[in-house]
Amino acid sequence: MSIVDILRRDRLFAAFLLLLLLSMLLPLSVAASTSDWQQQVSDELCQRWQDIGGPGADCSISFPGLSPNFQLQHCEQPWQINLLRPLQPGRNGLEISCEQPWWRQNLAVQIQIFREVAVLARSVSAGQRLTAADISLVRHDIGALSKDFLTSADSLPGMELRRTLRAGTVLSRDMIALPVLVERGQQVNIRVQRPGIRIEMKGTALDAGSAGDRIRVRNESSQKIIRATVLERGLVQVD
Structure with missing residues (x-):
């Protein structure tokens, strides 16, 4: 093989290596x-x-x-x-x-978008009150959730579920409600409180209500219908 052939072969090999690199x-x-x-x-x-x-x-x-x-x-x-x-x-x-x-x-x-959201840790029946053990905070993609999902569990203990839900359900505001403390037709105590004076009388609830709700109540003594705020089970107060 001549020197020219050797040089040509080396150039071709070098070009091949360059293309490969x-x-x-x-x-x-x-x-x-x-x-x-x-x-x-x-x-x-x-x-x-x-x-x-x-x-x-x-x-x-x-x-x-x-x-x-x-x-x-x-x-x-x-x-x-x-x-x-x-x-x-x-x-x-x-x-x-x-x-x-x-x-x-x-x-x-x-x-x-990932955020921590409130999720049921176990299945809960409709009308059952939630406890802290029923709720977990889980990182979740919120793109697939309804807009009223809950990001905190602080206010959930004591709330009631509107319907039966399975474990793993992401909780939203439409799934929960305050427990009903006064039923329609229930006998209640009507409290009238003023500075230095507190009077209670018997009455009948004309509406159902949860804590903080204003409902109609009939005073059994005067038969007058008044509006009062639900304080606790069986007790309302005239503002």
Whole structure:
């Protein structure tokens, strides 16, 4: 083999090694670029959510249906993110735009917002009063929940369930009620309290009520119908 053939072979081998090296490095560069722009979008959207909903929620962003190798076009200036509707947990549409060179890209993003919510630790029957042991706080994606979910268990002990619910149910305000302390037709004590004076008389409740409810009560002595506030079981007070 001549010297010329040897040199030609070495050049071809070197070129092959260079192409092989580039093919190995290019996907890494693309992946890093893709990760960078997705992280920028995620940080921007999560910050916007914190501005709306407060700092009490964790935010996670994904890009459903997007190719792993997808890249935004080059932009000489920082690109702009415009939401197609107000930001909310779940699926959102956004537009990323660039002024120089001018281009526009529409994308779908999935926003998961995680908060601690009140969850039943065991199954509870309708009308049963909740105890502290019945309730747990669990981290949950609130995007799939109704808007009146509960994030604290402090006020729940003593409440009654409106219907039977299974363990693991996320509690909302429409599922609970204050216990009824006075039934319609029940005999009650009517309290009239003034500075230095407290009088109680017998009466009949014309409405059912829970603590704090104002109900109609008939004074058994005068037969007058008055309004009174439910204080406790069998006791109402005239304001």
